[in-house]
Amino acid sequence: MTATPTVQPSESSESKTVSVARDTAARAVEHLLSRQDERGWWKGDLETNVTMDAEDLMLRQFLGIRDPDTFAAAARYLRSQQAADGTWATFHGGPPELSTTIEAYVALRLAGDEPDAPHMAAAAAWVRSRGGIANSRVFTRIWLALFGWWRWEDLPDLPPEIIYFPKWFPLNIYDFGCWARQTIVPLTIVSARRPVRPAPFPLDELHADPRRPNPPRPRAPLASWDGAFQRLDRALHAYHKVAFRPLRRAALRSCARWIVERQENDGCWGGIQPPAVYSIIALHLLGYDLDHPVLRAGLESLDRFAVWREDGSRMIEACQSPVWDTCLAAIALADAGLPPDHPALVKAADWMLAEQIDRPGDWSVRRPGLPSGGWAFEFHNDNYPDIDDTAEVVLALRRIDHPEPERVEAAVRRAMRWTLGMQSRNGAWGAFDVDNTSPLPNKLPFCDFGEVVDPPSADVTAHVVEMLAHEGRTYDARTRRGIAWLLSEQEPCGAWFGRWGTNYVYGTGSVVPALIAAGVPASHPAVRRAVRWLESVQNEDGGWGEDQRSYLDPEWMGRGASTASQTAWALLALLAAGERDGKAVERGITWLAETQREDGSWDEPYFTGTGFPWDFSINYHLYRQVFPVTALGRYVHGEPTGARPRSS
Secondary structure (H helix, E strand, O other), X not given: OOOOOOOOOOOOOOHHHHHHHHHHHHHHHHHHHHOOOOOOOOOOOEEOOOHHHHHHHHHHHHHOOOXXXXXXXXXXXXXXXXXXXXXXXXXXXXXXXXXXXXXXXXXXXXXXXXXXXXXXXXXXXXXXXXXEHXXXXXXHHHHHHOOOOOOHHHOOOOOHHHHHOOOOOOOOHHHOOHHHHHXXXXXXXXXXXXXXXXXXXXXXXXXXXXXXXXXXXXXXXOOOHHHHHHHHHHHHXXXXXXXXXXXXXXXXXXXXXXXXXXXXXXXXXXXXHHHHHHHHHHHHHOOOOOOOHHHHHHHHHHHOOEEEOOOOOEEEOOEOXXXXXXXXHHHHHHHOOOOXXXXXXXXXXXXHHHOOOOOOOHHHHOOOOOOOOOEOOOOOOOOOOEHHHHHHHHHHHOOOOOOOHHHHHHHHHHHHXXXXXXXXXXXXXXXXXXXXXXXXXXXXXXXXXXXXOEOOOHHHHHHHHHHHHHOOOOOOHXXXXXXXXXXXXXXXXXXXXXXXXXXXXXXXXXXXXXXXXXXXXXXXXXHHHHHHHHHHOOOOOOOXXXXXXXXXXHHHOOOOOOOHHHHHHHHHHHHHOOOOOOHHHHHHHHHHHHHOOOOOOOOOOOOOEEEEOOOEEEEEOOHHHHHHHHHHHHHHHOOOOOOOOOOO
């Protein structure tokens, strides 16, 4: 196989668009290069919603480690995110969200904002109009219970004895996705201990009826999943009162040991903020002093999630994405024509190679004999490498001429072996685990904070298929199974669902290039349906956009304000499908050129990333840069520059 030669400008009517694209890409490349850390990595801010900031303040209040400057800076950020009606949303331009508004309100009260202040009174009035605290999610009410604002008896229970369930038993901890598992294990300790640290003020203003703060909820029919789990929860509450104390104490010790064993070298857990918060609370309840090395390192790690802004406000990142950002940046720069031996790319490769994980993690519970070899998303997360990052890192490394090619080859071999070993039974790939598809965890009343399992997805599977194709594995039976699964998952309209990016534009922008790389012809009916769908949802301004509401409402599929990242995803699919000369591509390239800022970047307040579909949305601040650079580069240069497909 040979790479498509570089496309040269011509005297055709298209040459003006090519010239504009080249100039736009050059400015964007310069900006992206300027953002590389001297150690080789890239990392943009990872913006989520204000529950991260609110829970950080509630944690500090609970532990008694209040700091006036921190509280003031966090409060400044919380106020800046409040809508005119007094509410908070979970993504830019989204609808008000009850639990988010409650947590932000409580955090501001802890920071000193008075309930009769106009912005606070408006928030409280809106909360009451939506049923008050009683209608908030379980996790919000857990936080309130820590301060006596809600009764533990009125919360779903999950006992720490779950740690002893074998992996074949329903609802064992490995039935949960890794992010949920890391959160649930410490919360079983919190649920068992049911602590209350006296609140500094009441919250009567957040109850629809303060005389009946917790009105009874209707009981679902026994024959339904909801009804069955409601009754299971009643049984667990009864068990809490009669639990065999030696067993309970042993379970608490086992949970604590499980938590401590998974603490990363930087003090965090899984490289993400929520499990770190709950792990610190849980261990503290079991007697770990705040000066204990485990807790001291954990608290220090939380400070690294803080982004201090020029206006003096302080935003908390849910996690950090240096590996993901770095591999995407390397791909973008190579595809935009940066020489494969450019020092920035070589430095990025060195850093990525050093980040490869060589130890087993939780994934090995389902694959005990599989050697490690993946990459994680974050700076420190050896327990939870993910398949998506691993595939994209390999694609990035293959675009770089590294001075030690044998080192790259060895890393890629390990990554390939691990990735192939993580294929699920249906031929596809999830993000972190194999066959993590149990229907039961999402049914638990305890688990209403978003997706808690990790089934295979089209976007992750597509990235793996693309990587396997570039490694000369197009006709490997495992690759063919992945392709067959992708074709079977196409929506009737021609799009693919996007699990980790918003949404159908992301899924389609991931799958079409993978299918083409794996030898599916551009004339294939699935590819033609995808092209027609993308053309049908292109905005009048020439860009593409999709709102988070598409996860709930099919009417929003492919609909939303144009964004740089989503326009790039659509262009990547159309370019791969052979539509380079089409009007839709020309209009998309023009939109990118016309909306580029003077410094070579793009503005993108909209959330185009996904943590949990609908429940947890992400604005990756580097997406607005890396994906447009990739799309512009492929428009100008054709096939990815420097990508070196391996022969079988």
